[in-house]
Amino acid sequence: MTxxxxxxxHDVLVIGAGGAGLRAVISAAQAGLNVGLVCxxxxxxxxxxxxxxxxxxxxxxxxxxxxxxxxFKDTMKGGQFLNNWRIVEIFAKEAPxxxxxxxxxxxxxxxxxxxxxxxxxxxxHTYRRLSHVGDRTGLEIIRTLQDKAVSYGMKTYMEVTLxxxxxxxxxxxxxxxYYRPTGKFLAIKAKAVVLATGGWGRMYKVTSNxxxxxxxxxxxxxxxxxxLLDMEMxxxxxxxxxxxxxxxxxxxxxxxxxxxxxxxxxxxxxFMFKEEYMPEMYKGQYAETEEEAHRWLEDKDKNRRxxxxxxxxxxxxxxxxxxxxxxxxxxxxVYLDITHRGADFIKRKLPSMYEQFYALGGVDITKQPxxxxxxxxxxMGGILTHPETCATTVPGLYxxxxxxxxxxxxxxxxxxxxxxxxxxxxxxGDGTAEFARGVDYGxxxxxxxxxxxxLMLAPFTCEGKENPYRxxxxxxxxxxxxxxxxxxxxxxxxxxxxxxxxxxxxxxxHVDGSREYNPGWHxxxxxxxxxxxxxxxxxxxxxxxxxxxxxWRADYPDRDPEWGKKNLIASKEGDQVKISTxxxxxxxxxxxxxxxxxx
Amino acid sequence: MDKVTLRVFRGAGNGGVEQxxxxxxxxxxxxxxxxxxxxxxxxxxxxxxxxxxxxxCGSCSAEINGVPRLMCxxxxxxxxxxxxxxxxxxxxxxxxxxxxxxxxxxxxRVSEKIPPLQLAPxxxxxxxxxxxxxxxxQEFRKCIECFLCQTVCHILRNHNAKEQFYxxxxxxxxxxxxxxxxxxxxxxxxxRHEAGVGFCNITKCCTEVCPEHIHITDNGIIPLKExxxxxxxxxxxxxxxxxxGTDKKKK
Numbered sequence: 001m002t003x004x005x006x007x008x009x010h011d012v013l014v015i016g017a018g019g020a021g022l023r024a025v026i027s028a029a030q031a032g033l034n035v036g037l038v039c040x041x042x043x044x045x046x047x048x049x050x051x052x053x054x055x056x057x058x059x060x061x062x063x064x065x066x067x068x069x070x071x072f073k074d075t076m077k078g079g080q081f082l083n084n085w086r087i088v089e090i091f092a093k094e095a096p097x098x099x100x101x102x103x104x105x106x107x108x109x110x111x112x113x114x115x116x117x118x119x120x121x122x123x124x125h126t127y128r129r130l131s132h133v134g135d136r137t138g139l140e141i142i143r144t145l146q147d148k149a150v151s152y153g154m155k156t157y158m159e160v161t162l163x164x165x166x167x168x169x170x171x172x173x174x175x176x177x178y179y180r181p182t183g184k185f186l187a188i189k190a191k192a193v194v195l196a197t198g199g200w201g202r203m204y205k206v207t208s209n210x211x212x213x214x215x216x217x218x219x220x221x222x223x224x225x226x227x228l229l230d231m232e233m234x235x236x237x238x239x240x241x242x243x244x245x246x247x248x249x250x251x252x253x254x255x256x257x258x259x260x261x262x263x264x265x266x267x268x269x270x271f272m273f274k275e276e277y278m279p280e281m282y283k284g285q286y287a288e289t290e291e292e293a294h295r296w297l298e299d300k301d302k303n304r305r306x307x308x309x310x311x312x313x314x315x316x317x318x319x320x321x322x323x324x325x326x327x328x329x330x331x332x333x334v335y336l337d338i339t340h341r342g343a344d345f346i347k348r349k350l351p352s353m354y355e356q357f358y359a360l361g362g363v364d365i366t367k368q369p370x371x372x373x374x375x376x377x378x379x380m381g382g383i384l385t386h387p388e389t390c391a392t393t394v395p396g397l398y399x400x401x402x403x404x405x406x407x408x409x410x411x412x413x414x415x416x417x418x419x420x421x422x423x424x425x426x427x428x429g430d431g432t433a434e435f436a437r438g439v440d441y442g443x444x445x446x447x448x449x450x451x452x453x454x455l456m457l458a459p460f461t462c463e464g465k466e467n468p469y470r471x472x473x474x475x476x477x478x479x480x481x482x483x484x485x486x487x488x489x490x491x492x493x494x495x496x497x498x499x500x501x502x503x504x505x506x507x508x509x510h511v512d513g514s515r516e517y518n519p520g521w522h523x524x525x526x527x528x529x530x531x532x533x534x535x536x537x538x539x540x541x542x543x544x545x546x547x548x549x550x551x552w553r554a555d556y557p558d559r560d561p562e563w564g565k566k567n568l569i570a571s572k573e574g575d576q577v578k579i580s581t582x583x584x585x586x587x588x589x590x591x592x593x594x595x596x597x598x599x
Numbered sequence: 600m601d602k603v604t605l606r607v608f609r610g611a612g613n614g615g616v617e618q619x620x621x622x623x624x625x626x627x628x629x630x631x632x633x634x635x636x637x638x639x640x641x642x643x644x645x646x647x648x649x650x651x652x653x654x655x656c657g658s659c660s661a662e663i664n665g666v667p668r669l670m671c672x673x674x675x676x677x678x679x680x681x682x683x684x685x686x687x688x689x690x691x692x693x694x695x696x697x698x699x700x701x702x703x704x705x706x707x708r709v710s711e712k713i714p715p716l717q718l719a720p721x722x723x724x725x726x727x728x729x730x731x732x733x734x735x736x737q738e739f740r741k742c743i744e745c746f747l748c749q750t751v752c753h754i755l756r757n758h759n760a761k762e763q764f765y766x767x768x769x770x771x772x773x774x775x776x777x778x779x780x781x782x783x784x785x786x787x788x789x790x791r792h793e794a795g796v797g798f799c800n801i802t803k804c805c806t807e808v809c810p811e812h813i814h815i816t817d818n819g820i821i822p823l824k825e826x827x828x829x830x831x832x833x834x835x836x837x838x839x840x841x842x843x844g845t846d847k848k849k850k
Contacts, residue, residue, distance in 0.1 A: 041648070041650055041658060042648070042658065042703070042707075043707065044656075044744055045650045045651075045656045045657070045658050046650075047650075047651075049650075049651060049655050049656045049743070050651050050653065050655055050656070059725075100724055100725050103724075103725060103726050104718060104722075104724060104726070105715075105716065106715065106716040106776075106779070108728075108733050108736055108737055108740055108779070110730065110737075111728055111729060111730040111733060114727075115727040115728050115729050116725055116727065117725065133737065133740070134737075136655070136741065138655075139655065139740075139741075139743065140740060143740065143742075147715055147716075148715065150710070150711055151715045158704075158707075181696050181697070181700070210649070210650040210651055210652065210656075211649065211650070212650065243626075243627070244625070244626040244627020244628075245625050245626060245627060245628075246625065246626075246627045246628050246629055246632045247627060247652075247653075250652070250653050251653070352655065355654070356653060356654065359654065359672055360627065360629070360653075360654075360672065361627065362627070467643070468643070469638065469639040469640075469643060470639075473639075511643060512643065512644060513643070513644030514644070516611070516646075516696075516697050517646035517696060517697040517698070517700055518643075518644050518646070519638055519643060519644070519645070519646060519647075520638070520643025520644055523643070
C-alpha cells in the first residue's frame, strides 16, 4: 500500500449533506441503523441553501381545488412527458406530507390569514403551491433537516471529499476519499450507500452553482457501473443576474415572477405576451392581455396567470431570442420589474433578492428593474433510480435528489426540487435501511484503494505543466459556447472535440504545495469528473435529434413524437461511453385519463 | 482603479506571514473574486472556504481590514483606499487550519447540546400559527451560521470563555426555540447556566456584523435575559408559579 489510511464502518453511508442526504439520514436513523454522513463542505452549507422560492406540494391551503393529480399533471407537462410516471406519481402524492413534517420538526413557513402555511404561484404550476419562507426557503429546509438529523447522533464527516466507490464484486461496499484539511486518505465501509451529491452546473461559465457542483457523485456512480438517464437535460434558469461581472449567473428567484414580476425588452415590450413564445400545450391557460395579468395579482380565481409564469425552458428561450434579436438590455439581458408591488411588499416577500441586488449590484429593486439572463441552474438528468426504493442499477447503491433522474423529465418546474429531495431522500433512507439489514459488510479491495491513491497523488509528481484552473476555464468556455441553450450538431461536435482534447491534457496535470487544504490539488481531481460528465452530456445532446424542454436543438427545432417515447441511457463500457435508448415506461390508463379530462 | 493589492495571511496554526498579491479589478468585484483570482493565477495553494458566493451560505467569513465580514459580500472598491492594501485574515476567535480557513467545529459541538424543538403531544398537524406570532422567530431563522457574531463577540474573542458562554449564534438558536409557539421544553436553565446569557453585556458588536441584519441583541439576547430574570429573580412571579404549580412549565 502506498500509505496508511483511516477506515470507518457504518450500516448506511450517505454522501452529500444537502436536503436529500439529510432526509435520507433521518429515515435510516429512524430505522435504527448506524449512519455516516459525508459532506464536502461544512454541515449546512450545501446547495439547498441556495433554493429560494419555495417547496411545491399540493396542500391546497389557498386554492382548495389543488390536488396531487393536478401536481402530477403539471409536472409531467413541464417535463414534456419524458418523466418516469411512477416517480412523479409518488412525488405528487407524498410531497404535502413531507412539507408538513418539516413544520413538526421546527420549520417556520410564512402563514396564511388562517394561520396555515402560505403558498405562492410559480412557473408551470396551475395553483398556488409553493410553501415558502420569504425567498430563503432552502435555508429553512436545510437547517430544519440538519437539526433533526443531528438529534439522531449520526456521525458527520465534514470537509471530506469521496472520490471513488469501492466495490466487492458487483456490489458497492463503501467509498474512498480524503480529508480536505490534512489531505490524508480514508475509507468508509458501508452495507449500503446513498448518493445525494447534487448537480453539476460548474461545467458552464455562467452558472448559479457553487464550486461543489462538479459531477463527482454522478461520475462515481458511472464508474461503478450505474446507468445514467437523459444526461443532456441541463436546466437554464431564465433569470440570473448579469451585472456587475462578479455576480454574473447568480440566481434571481422565480418568486419575483410568482409575485408579479414583469419581463420587458429594451423597447419596453412585455415580450412574453408574444404569440410566438406561447407553446401549443399551454395555449388558453395563461393571461392574454396585460390587463388580465394585472387583475390576476388581486384575483387569482377569475383571471389566468401571466405568461412570465410559463415553464423555465420556455421563458429562457424567449429571453435568449429577444437578446439575439437586438432587444436586450444595457448589459445583454432583459429587464425584470417588480417595482409596481411597492417597497413594503418587496422587502417582506423577497428580502434576500432586495439585499442581493442592493449589496452586490447597487440596484434598488423597489425602484428600478433588474437585468437578468438565463444561467445554468439544475440538472434534470442523472443516475437512474427505482421509483419506490431509489436503488440504482448497482446493488448497494442508492441515489436521491438532483443527482438522481426521472422525476423532472426534460424540464423541472420551480419548487419541485425541494419536494424532490424530501420525498426521495426519505425513500432512499428507507431503501438503504432495508437493504442494509439483509447483508453484511463486503470486502474492501486493496487494489482499488491503491489505484485511487495513485491517481490522487499523481499531480504532485507529474512532470507535465497543465494547470487545473486553466483546464477548468477552458472547459467552461467550451460548454458555454457549444452546449448552452441553443444547440447544433456542429457546435456540439466542436465542444466534444475540445472536451476530448482536454481529457488528454488532464493526464499532464501538475500541482504544487502540500496536501493540506490545497485547492489546486482538489481542482485537479474535480476537473476529471467535470470532463467526463461534460462528455456524457454532449454525447447525449448530440444523440437526441429533437427539441424538447431544456434540449433545444436549433437544427431540429421541433418535438419528435418518436423521441418522446424514449429515454437516453449512458453507461460505461470499457473506456467508452455507451449510449442507448430505452422506451419510457407506459403510463397506466387511470393516470393517462387525467390528461384527456383536462382537454 | 485598475489594480489592488491584497495582503493575505498565509500559514497554519503554528504561525504565518502576510503576503501581498496584486490583483486586477473589475466593476462590482468582491474580495472573494480577488481571492479566486489569486488561486487561479498566482498561487493555487491559497486556502479559503466558499460555497454560494451570494451571501446565503455563510462559508467565506474572514476579517477584512480588521472587521469580520463575508468575502462574497464585501466590495473591493469599498475596502481599498489610497494605495493601502486590503488586509485579509482568518477569523481570529477560532484556531487556524490553513490560510483563511479556521476550525469552527466548536460551534457545531455547542449547537448539538441544544435540545431540539419539542412539540406538545396534542399539537395539531398542520400547526396553526399566525404570521405575527412567528415574525420574531423567522428573524432568528435567517441565520446563515457564518459565525461572524461568534468571532466578534469579546467574551469569546478576547476572553476565550468558550466553556462558559455559547455565543450570540447559539443564543439566537435558543431564542428561536424558546419563542416557538408550540414548543414545550424549557431551556431556561441552559440559557442561564451552560449558555451563560449573563455574560453578554450588550455591546451589540454581534448585531453590527450580522450579514443577515438580525437584531441579535435587541430581539434575541435581551428578551432571553428578561425571561431568565423573570424566572429566577422576580419574587412575586416566583411565588405565583409555586402556588399555581406551573414552575416547571413554560408559559
